[in-house]
Amino acid sequence: MVLIGVSLLVFSLIHLVKGDPVRLALGTRFSQQTYEALQHRNGLDQPLVQQYFTWAGRALTGDLGVSFRSGDTVTSLIGERLPATLTLAFAAVLLALLIAVPLGTISALRPRSFVDRFATVISQIGISVPDFWLAIVLILVFAGTLGWLPTGGYVPLTEDPLGWLQRLVLPAIAAGVVSGSVLTRFVRSSVLEAMGSDHVRTAQAKGLPGRQVFGWHVLRNALLPLVTVTGVQLAYLLSGVVVVEIVFSWPGLGQLALQAVRSRDYPVLQGAILLFALVFLVINLVVDLLYSRIDPRIRR
């Protein structure tokens, strides 16, 4: 149901935007006959309602149509770029969690300490630094001056595991820093909140050792909001981090969608947005399932 709604919305919004894919495809010089011939070949001479039903009908069978621009099927274009996007999104979220969980927890346990202030400053910087700037600085330093890592590109894990990892490090940092900063703040506030709650005070009062109080009563409660926010961050990263992808020549879905917008490649754009909607739905579902794992109250 949601997907049908999304598809209708996407379809009408896309066609509301100005710009003519046929003119873009033909370049600078062409005749009226040429224009009409290409318009007909792409099915753009049909009424809009009919275009929608043709597209939606095929989409139901898994056929998302053919790109105006390249002539490839939309499913193959998306399929080609999906592994790169998945790799970068999960690596960035993993990196973000690796930074956020320890840093946020320590800050919350020792509020207003040096560590806490340091974390606040760092996460503030992490949120405000523009990603394209960070990405270029990373390239200039680690690929240029130091020469430790390649400037960009992507190779599949199966082809060259080491090359895959080498090329992943810098984009993952560039894409993960913002999420890491957001998550650090989240971990800090939710741990603080859990620490101040009644049941933690009770646990401390009845003399449970600090480690047990923290592990069982604080972390578990603090985890709930963290799962939600991580889910949102992951969904955001999965729908493509365009700037990071462009700077690091990372062939992800963000670049594909951007190119599709520019060339008004409706089939590709529709397919990509449909996929992004699907990603959000799936991640929401996974978050809900995780909730019930963590919080027994929900299971009932």
Place this chain on the structure above:
Amino acid sequence: MRLSRPLILATAAALALSACSGGDKVDTGGGGGGGGGGKVLVAAVSAQPDKFDPHTTSAYPSFQVLENVYDTLVVPNPDDLTMEPSLAESWKTSADNLTWTFTLRDGVKFHDGSDFDSADVAYSYNRIIKDKLANSYRFANVTSIETPDPKTVVINLTKPTPNLLALIGAFKGMAIVSEGAAEKLDLNTKENGTGPFTLESSDSSKTVLKAFPDYWGGKPKIDGVEFRYITEPAAALTALKAGEVNWTDNVPPQDIDSLKDDKEVDLESTASVDYWYMSMNFARKPFDNPKVRQAIATAVDREAVTEAAKFGAARANETAIPEGSFFYNDYAPFKPDAGKAKQLLQEAGVSTPLDMGLMVTDEFPESVTAAQVIASELEPIGINVKVETLDFATWLDREAKGEFDAFMLSWLGNIDPADFYEQQHITGGSSNYQGYSNPKVDQLLTQAATEVDQDKRKELYDEASTMIVDDVSYLYLYNPDVVQAWTPGLKGYKIRADRAINFENVELP
């Protein structure tokens, strides 16, 4: 210091990775090209090709690859872009200039091993004509293409067409594919050309070409070419300096000056046949008044625009064709002069301040910078320019509908003067979006299009372009430079004014 552990971890990981690669330079497999141990040139280009069908693509990234895969009957000479033999060895025209007879080269093989002959030429041209493809306008004067024997192609015309060679040879959009190729192959992803390289594979990271051993011009000296798409110029330059790539045309404009003395890269630049211009809407007041347009043309300092938009990597020009070309018209009536511009506005009876929208597109960031400079130069004469930055699709849409006061854009890769002037300025021309109409210019352009005497033809175009400049149909700004950089020691590469990149004769150090 427990805090900084993640940072230490990240650095340690980076160190470990670089240690694994075993050297101070990262081995990217560029030299190996997936085994074989031969020499593969790695070229960093700024975007992925959209498709490889030479007759249907209009994207420059596609032509960067296709240039090395396909041939045309004739080809622009790398030095002055005059047409020279390629698949056609020689040609002659009939006395009435209505019939061109081409004699084809012997011993040319397609990549699948089949022989090239006249049927392939007829098939390729007829495909463009019959399917009404984008380049069919190039055959507007062609009545038929005949193949009396396998080595001869005859092109029959309705009227003399002195620029026929440029029409069929200017770029690889007029490539010769083997007979029936479009039916047998998916030309979007496969090819069967006669060029020095074959298309091996292409994905969202790279396009790989392999040397074609039976190439009629002799087997290339390198084993292949790998095109990598690096959109960010700073990253492309870093990759070149780090030795990951051997060649790039994606040089950050602000770095050009410092790179000239850099020992780590070879940098070359040459004036291109592209030009940037601004145009005003003849259907909107007061821009229909030639005095208003001349006032604006007088107020704009082209040198300042060039410096701001291209960091000097361009040549200011008041006509379209660059200096050094046979058809260059040395005519520059407008000297930057705010006082004279104000006076012209007064003569036109325009009350200032006057508002003017200037439409540019972020597809070409240099045009945005140029527009800002123009805006600052028009302010003192009482014109408030509102720079409207649009995405290209919207820009084109508004141009086609005439919804603009003024716009800025460029024309790329022109060779024949007809490409520079005809459709842009003839009444009702397909690219005459500004709505210019001058019967004298129409007559000159029409006459020049069929004038077979080169000197006479130049006179006609000079006369027409002088009027076009005076009437400010286009306000010409500059010809940008082609700027490319490569690894020191790379030999046999020639930078070209038409931006075609050809790796046929390249040798790696």
